[in-house]
Amino acid sequence: MALRFRKSVKILPGVRVNFGLKGASLNVGARGASVSIGKRGTYSNVSIPGTGISFREKISNNSRNERALKQQRLAEQQTTLSVVLNLLDDGNIEYKDENGNFLDKKIVTKIWQQQPDTVKNWLENESDKINDMDLITTIHYDMPKPYNEPQLEELEFDKEMPIEPKIREVKKPSFFKALFFPSSKQKYQVDLDNAKVDFQKQTEQYQSNLQNWEKEKNEFIKAQDELKANFSNLIRTDINTMSEYLEKVLQGLDWARETLVSYDINNLTNTVYIDIDLPEIEDIPQRTATIAATGKKLNIKNKTEKQLRLEYATHIHAIALRVAAYTFATLPSINLIVISGYSQRVDKSTANINDEYLYSVKFNKSDFSKLNFENIELIDPIKAFDNFENIKKMTETGIFKKIEPFQTN
Template sequence: MGVRFRKSVKLAPGLRMNFSGSGVSWTVGPRGASLGLGKNGIHLNTGIPGSGFYSRQRIHNAGSISRSSGKAITSVPITVHIDESGIISFLDTNGNPAPESWVTAAQKQQGDAIRGLIQTECDKINAQIEALGQLHHDTPNPLLRPRYQRMSFDNPEPVQPVFIKPGFFAALFKRDRERIERENADKQCSYEKVLQEWECAKHEFEIREANRKQLIEHGIYSDTIAMATFLEDTLQDIVWPKETDVSFDIFDEGKHVFLDVDLPEIEDMPTKTATAPLRGYRLNIKDISPAKIRALYMQHVHGVGFRIIGATFAALPIAEEVTLSGYSQRVDAATAQIHDEYLYSVRVRRADWKMIQFNNLPALDVVEALARFELRRDMSKAAVFKPIEPIIP
């Protein structure tokens, strides 16, 4: 049987957006999309909710705003806010509705910028839906083996300090000479300390690079622990739309890999879609039908499995067979307890996996693609899953 290795990996999402009571929000943007218009110009306000981090990005300078016929818009900034229903509100610094004259001036002077903000929010809401359904598009070709590419050490070497040269009068007076000597000595001491830290950092970098080179060129072909390390790094590098947990076993000296995937719940799927009209200041928000949500969930959970299988074959060139089982947390109607239920389980051999056209994955039906292999799945045409018994080692 050989050495068996088990590893669990928590894969954090790269981008997640949701609707809250205070408006549109996302993990890399503001709570409520906002555009500030004031005497210093027009700014896009962004921040990470709950983190305390905040930034302002200038979009237009003050010149375009200062042409306003009223002073209010040039002296008191207003914020454009989009709520969860897509309604646009113009607010003053206290969060109260801005006077109609300010709103009229803002729409007249910065209408394109405001509509651009609305379109940006629309695109971000819809981008999540696309990302969930297209996760498998970036699955790597198993014929391309991992290659080591040296990373650069971007920390520049410290520069030798410029020392103070004693002038004519400093040469005559001992106190001045001693002061200059102390300052130069302090500069040299600081330089040597920084240089030593830089040399240590560069030495550690070289060690990490040597280890990474050894891992990619040799370790993943012979060392089970190295295989697990590289597979974990590979899975972590994927941009996951939703949090996904993976546990895996590597055994038979790397020839067989078993993966257990904790899939997102159907309740995690987005329930809203958006459109931005060409005219007016409104973001049209519509509910996604339950049937389309189930279809999106079906597409996503199969895409997760497809992407992980592909990443495993690409990361571990000697793996001959990959078995993946995806489960979800469900409520038992009889006990109201939450427990794991497997939705599907699939065993894939590398020889069969290589038959897929990886240069044309957008044309692939990922749900049907997994059915080409040894698959256990009890799913209705309406994308309703019933629990199954997974394939076991």
């Protein structure tokens, strides 16, 4: 069977920046404005409550002229405009309003003066998105030891218990309503009798549903107890149980890129044959980014082809180690795991895209257990293959050539 693994990260497109007629802010929220009149002149004050950002601009030396009043009315009617920060390919920041117009340099300067840490944090996030090496070369760091006794997951009966019914409330007419409208009293009695009849039917249905629920719950608990008692044997001998739990384990892992796995369990030889549709080299981050010395842009560089190939080689070797480790830990009766990894490549003679195997390796449990699981971070996934019988044609610079994998017995 084929398992499909996906990991998606939802990334916000940018930091929203608000600015008013007299200032700018890196937060969206309430806004305020006022005009100060004093001995030194009239000042327009624009602020956004809760952000700590405000701007003060001198309007006039005459504290009581009409211009001050106009500026006050203008400030009181202040509006905010949304601004988006975009990272350019050269690492510089592009500042635009929501209509795609560039911000005035004075506003950009004020943003950096008021909230430099906020913009720098945004730059750091953009840098992390470009580098994005999480789980690329370290995906094998969580490998469990191969000699492991798997534990049955405790499941709870998740069917909701039936809700006990309540009699429908019927409002009794008031004294005066019953006096002047005798029919309301009769209607009340009819509604009351109907409510009792409905309640009786609902109660009978509830009791039937409750009995069925309790029966299902008891059967579920009994099945879980039997499975728990027999799990140690089933996980070693029953193909369906072994396949089900291996699938659950592999699907529960966090994968850096889309990874497809298919497997065949052979109980007679205590062997698992696994084929992995590997990620492509294009899935590896193609660039590196660091914060520039000015702190106001990123230094972005393209990786060399050699660096990309070696990072890709490390990643796909680490995937095999990880899958082998979790398979050994999940299926205690398995002594040999044969993993073959393939990728899609263009056949230059036909221009067709074909599956080409890049490596095939036999992990036996005894040798696999010799890996130092206390210092996994020191293990080089590429060199780790040398401890096992394997087939691959890879140069020192990470170039793979097509191979014929080990055959399924």
